[in-house]
Amino acid sequence: MTGWILTVVFAGAGSWLLRHGARSGVPAAVRISHGVHGVMAAAMIAMVWPWGMDLPPAPWLTALGLAGIWFLASTRDAGGVHHALMAAGMAWMIIIPAHHHQHPVPAGILVASTALVAYFGLATVPWFTAAVYRRASCAGAHAVLSAGMSVQLALPLLAHTG
Template structure:
């Protein structure tokens, strides 16, 4: 995991801001005028939960809930976004890729729930028990499939940073004064997702 205390605090602050930014439009419709739909509110709550979970994972022993239950919650979250990505979309709705990305974020959270117990040092209860040879910092071997999945996820999230920044740039391409606030908000949300993707890649790489 990430050993630098300064880096942990920096990522915590950055990820907190990114999480707030990514859920900033959860209570509003795509136009920014009317109240958001139930789907948008559920998606916003899922973003908030994943953001909090990512922040806790930056710190030793940090989990929102027991590992097994956490994995189940993230599996449901992944299913929710996969459903949105594969479902019929009404005119004017957001493109499919962001929902697929959010589903992969949830998959990465499941990966973290599985990988963290393997990646953490085997120090025994409360870190006070020692191995026969006095080595308390050697992690258990990570299964090859889990390792490969981690590398693929980390690589994808690095690519996602570029894709989200591209979305942010398009959002700032204002074609009308009336649409400027809504486009600026979408650009800010896209930039927040880019930051979250970058942090996720760092967290996954730190667990490998």
């Protein structure tokens, strides 16, 4: 059931950003950024399902590395850093899944994963606030993507607590 919920979450947010980026008059850098977000949302949908993690990691990691570089190079603000961290968090989920099956999970992986869960969970707040109080058009989608990242990173950790 969680897979379907996250699929809807990522598909909805990714579609919103793709649609916003496709509008006329949107600057090229914003159009590209929204396109990259759409691709990352599709990748998050794939990661929700077991077959997604069976895909070869090299293309994923290359694409996510390029996405992170794009966000850092194209926007020199906190939003760009956040989006680059999101790409890094997705890369983390590709690199470390085998370690989540170890008992106990290595301490460094547990600490880093917990920090990412906390970061993306807390990062949801300013995006949500901007969406509600400033009516920032894409902030709601960013809030949803951050919350979804936090949940997806938390699931393997929660599997080890029960």
